[in-house]
Amino acid sequence: MSSHAISASPAAGANSGVNPLWAKLPLILIVVGGLGAAFDAFTNSAQFGYSYLTAFMFFLSLCLGSLFLVLMHHLFDAGWSVPIRRFLEHIAFLLPVMGLLFLPIAFLAKTIYPWMTIDPHTDHALHAKVALFNTKAFYVVAAALFAIWTLLTYKLRAWSLKQDQTGSAECTKALRKWAAGGIFIFAFSLTLAAIYWMKSIQHQFFSTMYGVYYFAGSVWTTLATAYVIALAMKATGRIPVLHRRQFHDLGQLLLVFTVFYAYIHFSQYFLIWNAAVPEETFWYVLREKGTWWYVGMIIIFGHFLVPFLSLLRIDAKLKIGLMVPLGLWAWLMHYCDMQFNVMPHFHPDGLALCLTDLSCVAFIGGVLAFVFLKYFNRHAPYPQKDPRFAESIAGSESHD
Amino acid sequence: MNANVSIQSYGLVAEFDTPGDAMRAASSIRDAGFRKWDVHTPFPVHGLDAAMGIKNSPVGWFTFFGGCTGYTTGMLMIWFMNGFDYKIVVGGKPLFSPFYAFPVCYELTILFAAFATLIGMCFLNRLPRLYHPLLKNRRFAAVTHDKFFVVIETADPKYSPVETRKLLETAGSRHIELIEE
DSSP states (O other): OOHHHHHTSOSTTTTTTOOHHHHHHHHHHHHHHHHHHHHHHHHOHHHHHHHHHHHHHHHHHHHHHHHHHHHHHHHTTOSTTHHHHHHHHHHHTTHHHHHHHTHHHHHHHHHHOGGGGSOGGGOHHHHHTTTTSSHHHHHHHHHHHHHHHHHHHHHHHHHHHHHHHHOOHHHHHHHHHHHHHHHHHHHHHHHHHHHHHTGGGGTTOOOTTHHHHHHHHHHHHHHHHHHHHHHHHHHTTSOTTOOHHHHHHHHHHHHHHHHHHHHHHHHHHHHHHHHOOHHHHHHHHHTTSTTHHHHHHHIIIIIIIHHHHHHOSGGGGGOHHHHHHHHHHHHHHHHHHHHHHHGGGTOTTSOOOOHHHHHHHHHHHHHHHHHHHHHHHHSOSSOSSOTTHHHHHTTTTTTO | OOTTSOOOEEEEEEEESSHHHHHHHHHHHHHHTOOSEEEEOSSOOTTHHHHHTOOOOTHHHHHHHHHHHHHHHHHHHHIIIIIIISOOOOTTOOSOOHHHHHHHHHHHHHHHHHHHHHHHHHHHTTOOOSOOGGGGOTGGGGGGTTOEEEEEETTSTTOOHHHHHHHHHHTTOSEEEEEEO
């Protein structure tokens, strides 16, 4: 039923209209960022460790956020998100690459995580959490997380690619099954990752909202990124089937997650503030000292209020002049958020951005962009035989 | 009854059988530049807003300012009660802080925004309205069943008894009636 709609727009001309500099950018980032980061890794390994972790958690957000959007697509049997599904599958399948990129953190774990070198018998908080926070569990869990993410994202993409070939209902059914089980795996694994890799820098801290908090920020950043990628795909003619509806819905979800993130982060702060238990408050007390206080304010106003007010109007979600800067802004804000989570332990006096931070972002971003483009150019740019394909573009022609 | 009172006409009502017909008629009326007209349908028709050339409703502004009022009211109320008028220290916390005041302010934001939306909607639609000339028309009752009606008011500056009727006929209506005030 959907074949007539597809035949008009094959994947031909995938490389047309792209500036060669853009195509080389990932390699430039890998080389420049990699050299910078490698230099710092040997001269100042602690700074490198935290900078790398910040960048790693930032990009992990994008991969997990994309995985979430793919899972949601199948769970809700969604129609609108068919054209954006393929590139989200590719970004989610960057998780195995993230597994390789995790190696520096695995090597520097003893430098990054103080609990690894503390004797649990001298630290009550650590002793109480020793089942989770011991060196063996750290590595086993990390390996298990990447293994399970690799399997899940591989299956979600493989069945989707098979659907391109056969278009049979079997693919849709398999995708639904993987998504139904996958959402539980997703929730548990993301929470474990956030706790192990970010929260455990200050292992005394308690927050049951920490996983959801990381999740909310992750999906928020992913939605902004997906919007900008979709715009680029439409502008270069790679995914011509993107219409007003996809952009409107992405924009709307971005507004939703702007509010959701604020709600979660406020709730975490509010409960800790209200209860005033020292085991919890120390985390925020540290983050209200020095310039970290301003970073906190930037998160309140920049992560929430600015995007919230600018996305409120229904027509704002379709204004390129607003949405592209907002996408870049979302990256900046999420990176601020990651700094706010990772860095205060290492730089208690305040925000201390340095070249190492930039090198690590450039390096990881370059590697992921490089692999992503490889994936993207190898396969059809959007699902070809999805049963909801026609529905996803229906009615778009009249008021594109 | 005084026979000298001239009976004012309200507008032309054109009946259509399908949403598609009504939609096409709406587009042609929009393009002809009419301003005081409306389309009545038994159920919401997607794309009708665009076909009628209706812009985004200004009711959102009522919502926005209602919300702002609610937020400010909440903050001021809690500051006045806890930080100014009757100071009690609770749990060693400051007498006033936007943090503990926020949940209440947030709920007042929603409450006042909802009220403002409802009131704004009624105001913009000139509701409540106890009488409407269309409701006298027997045939118009089918609008709640299976018929689609396009109504052009005589008060529209573009209205002309002959031309407008012709326009509606060309749009495909088989039944056109002049409704009295």
